[in-house]
Amino acid sequence: MSDVVLTKAEGFTEKEINETVSRALDVLGYDFGEKIDSVVIKPNLCYYWDFSTGETTDPRVVSAVIDWVRQRIREDVCIFVAEADASAMRTKHAFKILGYEKLSHIKDVRLLNLSEGEIIDRNVEVAGEDFVLPVNKMLLDADLIINVPKLKYHRLVGLTCALKNMFGAIAKPRKYSYHNRLAKVIVGINKIVKSNIVLVDGVIALGKTPKKLGVIMTSDDALAADYVASRAIGHNPSRIAYLKLGMKEKIGDVSNLNLVENPTKLEDIRKEFPKQNYLLHSLSWKLQLKLLKLYSKMSEDVIPPILNDVG
Amino acid sequence: MIGLGRMGKLHFLNASHMNDVKVVAVADKNKRNRKIAEKHHVQAYDDYEKLVDSEELDAVIISLPNFLKRESIFYATEKGLDIFVDKPLARNLAEAQEIVRKVNAGNVRLMVGVNYRYFDSVQKVKKMLDEGRVGDVVIATSELIMDGPFSHPLVPKPVPEWWFDKEKAGGGALLDLGYHLIDIFNWMFGDLELEFSTLGYRFGLPIEDSATVVLKSTRNGVNGIVNSGWFSKMIFPNFNFRINLNGTVGYVSTDHFAPRNLYLHAIKEATLNLFRRAVGKRVHYLSYTYYYASFFKVLDQFFEAIREDTSIPVSLESQLEVMKAIETVYRQNRGFASE
Numbered sequence: 001m002s003d004v005v006l007t008k009a010e011g012f013t014e015k016e017i018n019e020t021v022s023r024a025l026d027v028l029g030y031d032f033g034e035k036i037d038s039v040v041i042k043p044n045l046c047y048y049w050d051f052s053t054g055e056t057t058d059p060r061v062v063s064a065v066i067d068w069v070r071q072r073i074r075e076d077v078c079i080f081v082a083e084a085d086a087s088a089m090r091t092k093h094a095f096k097i098l099g100y101e102k103l104s105h106i107k108d109v110r111l112l113n114l115s116e117g118e119i120i121d122r123n124v125e126v127a128g129e130d131f132v133l134p135v136n137k138m139l140l141d142a143d144l145i146i147n148v149p150k151l152k153y154h155r156l157v158g159l160t161c162a163l164k165n166m167f168g169a170i171a172k173p174r175k176y177s178y179h180n181r182l183a184k185v186i187v188g189i190n191k192i193v194k195s196n197i198v199l200v201d202g203v204i205a206l207g208k209t210p211k212k213l214g215v216i217m218t219s220d221d222a223l224a225a226d227y228v229a230s231r232a233i234g235h236n237p238s239r240i241a242y243l244k245l246g247m248k249e250k251i252g253d254v255s256n257l258n259l260v261e262n263p264t265k266l267e268d269i270r271k272e273f274p275k276q277n278y279l280l281h282s283l284s285w286k287l288q289l290k291l292l293k294l295y296s297k298m299s300e301d302v303i304p305p306i307l308n309d310v311g
Numbered sequence: 312m313i314g315l316g317r318m319g320k321l322h323f324l325n326a327s328h329m330n331d332v333k334v335v336a337v338a339d340k341n342k343r344n345r346k347i348a349e350k351h352h353v354q355a356y357d358d359y360e361k362l363v364d365s366e367e368l369d370a371v372i373i374s375l376p377n378f379l380k381r382e383s384i385f386y387a388t389e390k391g392l393d394i395f396v397d398k399p400l401a402r403n404l405a406e407a408q409e410i411v412r413k414v415n416a417g418n419v420r421l422m423v424g425v426n427y428r429y430f431d432s433v434q435k436v437k438k439m440l441d442e443g444r445v446g447d448v449v450i451a452t453s454e455l456i457m458d459g460p461f462s463h464p465l466v467p468k469p470v471p472e473w474w475f476d477k478e479k480a481g482g483g484a485l486l487d488l489g490y491h492l493i494d495i496f497n498w499m500f501g502d503l504e505l506e507f508s509t510l511g512y513r514f515g516l517p518i519e520d521s522a523t524v525v526l527k528s529t530r531n532g533v534n535g536i537v538n539s540g541w542f543s544k545m546i547f548p549n550f551n552f553r554i555n556l557n558g559t560v561g562y563v564s565t566d567h568f569a570p571r572n573l574y575l576h577a578i579k580e581a582t583l584n585l586f587r588r589a590v591g592k593r594v595h596y597l598s599y600t601y602y603y604a605s606f607f608k609v610l611d612q613f614f615e616a617i618r619e620d621t622s623i624p625v626s627l628e629s630q631l632e633v634m635k636a637i638e639t640v641y642r643q644n645r646g647f648a649s650e
Binding site for chain 1: 317320321324325328461462463464465466467468469470475513514515516544547581584585588594596597599600603607
């Protein structure tokens with residue numbers, strides 16, 4: 001059985017966020033089992049757009065997770081906040097720009113670039129296809145992985161939440177090269193690296209626009225968290241390719257899902273979320289580019305390099 | 312063409328579509344960037360000195376990072392070539408003065424690509440100002456706020472490292488975007504004096520990500536407020552730019568002349584261009600984008616000056632005044648940087 005806990009902050013101050021995060025994690029009641037020495041917290045720092053845009057994880061949420069870990073495990077547990085370089089983002093700059101360098105000083109935690117250090121190639125099989133994904137050894141060796149994704153709409157895949165956040169943990173910076181088989185790679189990395197706890201940052205959620213929702217969701221199952229998240233943003237989970245594949249590959253359990261709505265209801269979040277029509281948006285982007293290229297061919301006008309990598 | 316980064320590629324495409332202009336060769340260290348030359352059957356070099364030494368040229372377009380401008384301008388000047396360079400002219404006033412001395416001594420033309428002057432909306436506001444349509448202007452305000460080097464292209468690529476290095480970049484949002492606004496204020500009113508300035512460091516970088524500057528034109532007493540920033544996520548085609556002139560007879564704003572809906576504007580301009588092409592008229596390159604059209608126009612002005620053997624429309628004295636104002640802002644705010 002998978003547990004998913006939905007909570008909502010009463011306000012947006014650091015104290016209110018801290019209390020909500022702590023409550024959401026306590027209600028989840030994760031069983032730590034054996035002794036835990038190292039904890040990796042993986043926020044979503046996909047680009048240099050800070051938390052106010054709804055694109056990246058709010059450092060105040062991660063700060064609250066750090067407090068909770070120290071209170072519930074022990075004060076001297078080794079905590080890493082980790083992110084890997086991306087096609088357009090360099091982690092060293094993201095840590096600084098998005099407020100994580102400051103957080104690491106205040107909370108005395110280590111920042112870990114998952115694209116640096118010892119990288120191990122791990123084989124994985126998804127839907128009959130074998131492939132290799134490079135993963136940082138520190139992530140593989142962690143005693144506890146806390147996945148702290150954003151609750152947001154994504155132009156390519158419809159939803160980006162817990163499973164997609166782990167895609168960001170693949171050591172290879174140029175992850176853009178995986179985009180032609182995105183669903184398989186998302187499922188593959190989640191087979192290799194299992195998130196023990198998921199805490200979804202929906203304090204500022206992102207759909208058509210960012211919106212302050214104050215939502216915090218926790219789960220012990222990344223697939224279940226994404227299943228609920230997709231419903232929260234108004235999308236059918238079975239229409240999101242990587243969720244469908246994840247269910248087929250049984251990387252989590254959504255058949256026996258225990259949803260704790262305390263105090264907020266999923267339906268209330270769905271109503272409040274600034275919904276973006278995934279199919280229409282995706283089609284509209286593709287259509288715009290196709291029309292632009294056709295126009296350029298017919299008129300011999302120029303397409304700006306930002307829209308068309310002419311090289 | 313020296314440098315084929317994002318702006319370099321745009322200049323390359325623009326120059327390739329201009330009457331009486333032939334792009335002879337390109338130079339870029341990056342092999343992937345040089346592919347554009349192969350695609351257009353243009354000779355490519357990995358070193359601009361080799362290009363300048365090997366080819367017969369009238370002019371060069373320099374689109375290099377700020378820290379490489381001085382040496383490349385010097386090299387082209389020594390070879391007697393006219394030069395178009397992206398703004399800013401230099402990283403600081405001393406470097407700008409050095410460049411201007413060199414090109415003056417070398418008797419070559421140097422034009423800084425201050426493309427914002429060439430927005431249709433800015434040209435119209437300038438015309439109204441010159442015709443006295445708003446009376447005497449007392450207060451001018453301007454804004455250019457976007458994500459600057461942090462804009463996210465469709466094909467993702469990392470932001471070049473030099474942007475994060477104060478020494479190599481010379482400055483942040485003020486030098487990058489505020490430069491245009493100060494240039495326009497100076498172009499419209501002249502004789503700049505700095506009244507007040509403050510810089511913002513939301514990103515915690517050694518270079519500013521926002522700047523507010525209050526200027527005065529000592530020629531006619533106009534006060535100008537310039538707001539520039541890199542802090543705002545902006546998805547193309549949207550962008551946040553305006554000039555407002557408040558005069559003794561009402562006001563005029565670039566917003567009055569900018570397309571209300573950029574998508575409808577694109578459809579309209581694209582249709583007109585298809586029509587122009589069908590009847591054998593010249594296509595108005597990039598007019599469908601509104602933003603990028605100005606880059607074509609500013610480059611066209613440069614080649615026009617070469618063709619007609621006239622002086623360039625953007626004087627180097629005006630660019631030194633812009634650099635001087637920016638330098639004064641940085642001096643005023645020294646010690647307030649994030650690092």
